[in-house]
């Protein structure tokens with residue numbers, strides 16, 4: 001049983017309706033295809049990179065896994081649990097650090113983490129919460145209100161929130177956007193330790209040197225399709241340089257949907 005599996009996953013976002021009157025009309029146009037027949041298996045213990053340019057479909061794929069959006073076709077599972085039919089077990093197995101900063105401004109950091117623990121049925125979770133706070137340099141912010149934190153600090157709390165229920169699979173959607181060098185280092189040390197303990201890590205980032213340093217395997221998405229999937233070492237060896245060179249070569253070799261449509 002793999003940690004994560006996507007089988008022929010496609011996602012078409014419904015066409016935009018014009019105003020509330022659009023609700024009562026049939027949809028105009030075919031909608032937007034964000035994912036196109038994505039099949040991918042990630043094994044337990046992997047540190048996996050999901051790369052691609054803006055709009056490639058990375059966050060959409062993660063949203064399908066987290067149950068935040070439903071695939072139009074295909075199926076996805078976490079630790080063998082189907083994300084639709086067995087969603088509670090799938091959610092318990094997964095921790096997602098979202099790309100967008102989302103937080104509740106009425107609570108302190110500790111309250112936020114206790115509430116998140118409660119969602120997963122953990123009543124007395126303070127020992128683990130304290131350990132996470134220490135590892136993310138948040139101990140002295142524990143009793144601060146969320147709205148009083150800087151952007152980078154809020155992002156650290158999002159990482160902490162994803163970890164409170166000790167999920168075996170952790171997905172980080174651009175976790176280092178806007179965070180300082182110090183946190184990057186401590187975050188990667190902490191996440192690498194979790195990986196060494198057996199947690200599966202899936203990372204999306206536009207900092208390709210991070211992916212090169214950390215990830216054993218890499219998938220590249222373009223226009224909703226997987227255009228490369230291999231060990232990070234093999235991708236680099238084929239490009240004869242580093243992961244950024246491999247990325248540029250692979251992206252340039254793939255026609256965009258637009259040019260295909262024009263052909």
Ligand SMILES: Nc1ncnc2c1ncn2[C@@H]1O[C@H](COP(=O)(O)OP(=O)(O)OP(=O)(O)O)[C@@H](O)[C@H]1O
Nearest residue numbers: 013032034052053054055056057058059060061099
């Ligand atoms: N709710 C939505 N409705 C319509 N289109 C959407 C929706 N969410 C995403 N899209 C479109 O799907 C495509 C893929 O978006 P997605 O957020 O998955 O990209 P991404 O690879 O995560 O990009 P980035 O690197 O910028 O985060 C984009 O063209 C986006 O505009």
Ligand SMILES: [Mg+2]
Nearest residue numbers: 058059060099
């Ligand atoms: Mg994204």
